[in-house]
Amino acid sequence: MSQPFSRILPALLAGAALIASPVAAQTAKSRPAPLPELVRQVDIPYETFTLPNGLRVIVHTDRKAPVVGVTVYYRVGSKNEPKGKTGFAHLFEHLMFGGSENVPNFDTPLVTAGSTPTNGSTWFDRTNYVETVPTGAVDLALFMEADRMGHLLGAVTQTKLDAQRAVVQNEKRQGDNQPYGLVEYTQLETLLPPGHPYQHSAIGSMADLDAASLEDVKNWFRTNYGPNNAILALAGDIDVKTAREKAEKYFGSIPAGPAVAPVVTPVPTLPARVDKVMKDRVATTRIYRMWATPGRSDKAAPLLAVGMSVLGGLSSSRLDNALVRKEQIAVSVTASVQQFEQLGLVEVTADVKPGVDPDLVSKRLDEIIADYIKTGPTADEVTRVATGQVSSEISGLEVVGGFGGKAATLAEGLLYAGDPGQYKKDLAAIASATPAGVTAAMQQWLSRPVFALRVEPGEREAYADATVSAPGGETAAAEAPPKPTLPLPAVAPSPGVDLPDVETTTLANGIKLHLARRTTVPTVQIAVSFDAGLASDRRDRLGLASLMLGLLEAGTTSRSTIEIAEEQERLGANISTGQSMDRTSVSLYALKANLKPSLDLYEDVIRNPAFVPSEIDRLRAIQLAGIAAEKTQPQGLAARAIFPLLYGSAHPYGVPSSGRGDEATVKAITRDDLIAYHDDWMVPGKAEIFVAGDVTMAEIKPLMDAHFGAWPQNRKASPVKNFAVAVPPPKPGIFLIDRPQSPQSMILGGFVTGAKGSDDLVPFQAASTILGDDFLARLNQDIRETKGWSYGVRGYLATRAERSPYIVTAPVQADQTGPAIAAMKGDIAAFLGPKGVTPAEFSRVIKGEIAQLPAQYETTGSVLGQMQADALYKRPFTYVETLAQRYSALTPEALDQAARALIDPSKLSWVVVGDKSKIESQLKALGMPVTEIDSGAPTAK
Structure with a gap:
């Protein structure tokens, strides 16, 4: 079970990179809606x-x-x-x-x-x-x-x-x-x-x-x-x-x-500054500054939250602008405060850019913090933070349950403050914060002695592991549960899922525009989706697409990187980029009140990147640091290895799933490469636009035509992804990446199936839920609940437009690495053989899949995502509304047949990231070939 933080003030820091307030130089055309007007939209009657x-x-x-x-x-x-x-x-x-x-x-x-x-x-x-x-x-x-x-x-x-x-x-x-x-x-x-x-x-x-x-x-x-x-x-x-x-x-x-x-929980003060150095298997030295501060009910709490967001939470934060953008001596910075009931923890970090002296970064970090505590934030910075929090809260009004929904918001207000409506007071405190108030709070609490920690690359200290063995066997029959004396209440039928109708039109230049109107909150979400994705990356320039996407917000022909960040903050907007294997998307979250100026910025970012040489160098360094970090992470190492291994390096899908590429290929990327990729792939002929939210087609069509309808089509020959490249034969066996001092092994198994996203996968997905893609699935129940060897195991089809891989992922304690692989192989074989789908499993999954459909599409974002999936896999936009009937027509035999047709455990390649000295003998005992992969370049042939 996860351990999320408390909601309102941490949510400020998570969402603070979204927004800000008007400044005097802004024109009436782009002036955001007034902050008090936005605050009034946040309401949870109870x-x-x-x-x-x-x-x-x-x-x-x-x-x-x-x-x-x-x-x-x-x-x-x-x-x-x-x-x-x-x-x-x-x-x-x-x-x-x-x-x-x-x-x-x-x-x-x-x-x-x-x-x-x-x-x-x-x-x-x-x-x-x-x-x-x-x-x-x-x-x-x-x-x-x-x-x-x-x-x-x-x-x-x-x-x-x-x-x-x-x-x-x-x-x-x-x-x-x-x-x-x-x-x-x-x-x-x-x-x-x-x-x-x-x-x-x-x-x-x-x-x-x-x-x-x-x-x-x-x-x-x-x-x-x-x-x-x-x-x-x-x-x-x-x-x-x-x-x-x-x-x-x-x-x-x-x-x-x-x-x-x-x-009783006093807020302690260190008697003097404390400096410590830790060693860890990390790629980048990280410098920390930390203080203990008052809890969430103290009047200083919201002011410290605002102050830390200005320092290192906003995209245009003081630390980002100074250390990452201008001086370029750090690749990442943060500043945040975790607010608990009776204590707060302020944490500031800076990841040192490789090749830079950590002492220099440490000195500059202290200087910037000291100057900021002395002089405080500007009025514009404070308002940008407040607008970001309001925007985040408006978006959150769509969710009723879960850890961050409206029920949790009300419960935490009552729990900590005796008032379910405390969220309004918290929001008002942030919205009314002044530079003087923020400065005074920081001077009171952050002028005290600091804990200065440095984590450097090196060997960790010995790990204190458990001494009690995991159960490793079946539940004891002698401890049968008590016989229930009360029956469970019956579950009444609920209405079926009813998604908004999708309207489709075409812009003047031929781009398709799809709209699903949803008026639950006054926001609009847009995705411009391009037929590109990781599969379009050049093999001699792996990481090119990711670098290009990062540069979209790093300056246009009319806006600097800082101006782009600040404008988003003032508008309560968020522009984000993403890649799957098949698609590249640039997305916009906007408050309806600020939709037009948000679209002005959105269009500029997509169409007019400047690819400034200094920004290319800056983001290249950040991407290279990200690659180095992946090679220190268990999941990162396994993910870098699995798809080149399964598909081969020539196949469009044979690339590391993070999209960051390799050191050599990223270093080789030129400005001309970036311009050419943008001109080839980020063009109207490969674009499709999806909109969901509080807007009508009559309102959105003219806006999208004005911003994207006049975008000229590229007359060059359109590049294509070559899926005719043959997938190499399966490589059953174990591929070991040595990661010393690992108390757990990361296991990632996979093979390439013949399934495409456009296939009828409903029967298989139901079977997959029973085998591996659910908490109650057989793999998780065996390895986690019965044997106690893992926190969670999953087996699933990673659906793609072309041939999709079946993946098994299992982080397991090091001393059970080999037995876990053997057990999972046995579970899969039994499911495909004598122990197929049981009536109880079938009933649980089919009823559950039907019943959960309305909750799955509670948010505008979920509707937008489903629209994009339907378009990619060539399905009608009514696809989800047909699922209940299709599930009801299934049988256990149909599920067994679908699973046996698609899953072949004899083809599984197992990538294992762990401490070779502890696990190699376990792996060899399995009787499969064991090949060690270089963790610096895990692309086994």
């Missing part, structure tokens, strides 16, 4: 009530889709853990999915009913559980949440504890195994004194997880999981009368638990 047992309930009605976000918050997190029990709150969160006295398995009924997602998370201050269910499944979700709140302990066993302990320890290994993955531990241990409630990570220590006992589990539940320590938030297709009836029915009989004592 009602509350409290049950006699103390459970507080929040209800927000939103009838746009037949779904309800169900969110339960418990006021307990890692700060409540006693000494020697670190990681226990998170471990218990995992156990809450193992079943209760009347619900043998928590996931299966909800998945069958169409829940998206079903998940939980733990952080310092709270633990939360989320489901977004069809309206007809609300009773089921509430019954299940109530059953584990009031009737859990009879179903908790030693076997479940051992299994989930192993999963959590693999979750910890997976995070620790990443470059810079050990920094958080040093951050907390240095900034906070021993015994401070926030001084240990929520994931905990291996030793404490080893020591967790069954009695610990039961005491944690009795102490913390009473209704009087919980909040239930319901958002979506439900009203307060219905919510009250259901809350009283399912939760009313649960007795209140003991009152949870408040935790």
Whole structure:
């Protein structure tokens, strides 16, 4: 289960690169909508009530889709853990999915009913559980949440504890195994004194997880999981009368638990500056500056958030402009503040450009921070941050459930401030922030002694791994779950999915324009999609397409890179680029009130890049640093190797999936190469435009004609991707990339199928869900839940326009690398042979796929993405609305037939990234050929 941060202020930092405010020099034509007008659009009406047992309930009605976000918050997190029990709150969160006295398995009924997602998370201050269910499944979700709140302990066993302990320890290994993955531990241990409630990570220590006992589990539940320590938030297709009836029915009989004592958490100050150096297997030296600051309810909290966004959160931030754009001594910078209930953590980073002296960057970082704290931000910078936050909040109004939806927003306001409407106060505080206020807050809290950390390339210290072995076997029969005494509520049918109709027209120059109108929020999203993608990259210039895309926002013939960034911030707009194997897209998120000036900028970025030589050099250096970073990451190394291995280097799909290319090819790219690629591939003849949001065809067609309809067609011969290149024969076996000091191995298996995206893949995708593409899938249940060797395993078809690969991905603990491959091979063979689709699996997946359709298309972005997929795979735009009928016509035999026709485990090539000294003997014991690949150039022949 993931560990997301709290919402409102961190969301500021995530979305701050989106927007800003008017400046005096702007013309009336491009002036954004006034900030107060935008703030008024952020509104989540709600009602509350409290049950006699103390459970507080929040209800927000939103009838746009037949779904309800169900969110339960418990006021307990890692700060409540006693000494020697670190990681226990998170471990218990995992156990809450193992079943209760009347619900043998928590996931299966909800998945069958169409829940998206079903998940939980733990952080310092709270633990939360989320489901977004069809309206007809609300009773089921509430019954299940109530059953584990009031009737859990009879179903908790030693076997479940051992299994989930192993999963959590693999979750910890997976995070620790990443470059810079050990920094958080040093951050907390240095900034906070021993015994401070926030001084240990929520994931905990291996030793404490080893020591967790069954009695610990039961005491944690009795102490913390009473209704009087919980909040239930319901958002979506439900009203307060219905919510009250259901809350009283399912939760009313649960007795209140003991009152949870408040935790005392002072904000500590270091006695003097602390300088430390860590070694890690990283490609780039990273320099950190860190402080402990007040929690989210302090008046300084929103001001510090604004201040850090100006420093290193905005695209046009002080650090970006100085260190990355102008001086070009860093390849990446950040500044952020994590806001918890009683503590904040300010963190500033700079990744040193290769070849630059880290001492120079460290000195400049301190100088810029000191000057900024002294002089503060400008009014324009502060307003740009505020506009970005408002824009992010408006976009978020589409989502009712999940970790960041409206239910979570209301619940966190009540939890931390006693007011579900706290989000409005937080937003008002940011919108009314002044340069003087921001400066005063920074001078108060950031003039104190700093923790200065440097992480340099080198060998890590020894890793403290677990001493308790993973279960590695079947669930013990002696610990059978209790027999339920209450039946699960029936799930009522919900309306089918109803996507907006797609209108299609043609611009004056022949570009197709598709529109799906959706008026739930006043925003518009646009994607100009080009028939290019990674498959169009030149083999002697791999990384050319990525570099070209990065340069689109690095200056046009009329705007500088800083002007482009600032203009987006002022408009509340976000221009982004992306590539799949088959398509290249440039996308725009815009507030409807600022649509026209946003389109002015969008057109300029797409059509008129200047390819300034100094910017080419700057972004080339950043791309080269990204390639070096990939070669330190387990997933990055495996992903760089797999597709050249499967397709061969001559095939259009035989390229690393990140698109960054190789060092030699990126260094060889010239300005003429970039201009030629743009002229060949980013042209009207290869373009198609998709629009979704609060706009009519009558409104958008003239705007798009004005910006893109007069774009002249390229008269040169249009380049094509040569899919006639033969795919080489399969290379079954193991391809090992040595990555010393890895507590986990990254396993990536694959082979090339004959499936194309335009094929009828509905039966296969249903079968694939049962085998590998779901939490309840066989591969994940075996390797994660039964054996405890991984945090998560997946097998899926990576759908492409031409021949698509089947991929298996599994990060597993190092000492089980070989056995995990053997087990996955066995699981796949059994599924394709004597143990095909069972009636229970078929029923769960087919019912779930049908029921979850409305929730899958809750947002404008999801509709826009589906439109693009339908066009790419030559499907009608009504494709999704036909799926329920098509799923209903399937049979288990059809699923078995589809899987057996497409999956051939004898063709699997297994790329394994791990510590050779620990895993080589395991791999050789499998009886397959083992070939070691050079981690610097993993392109096995």
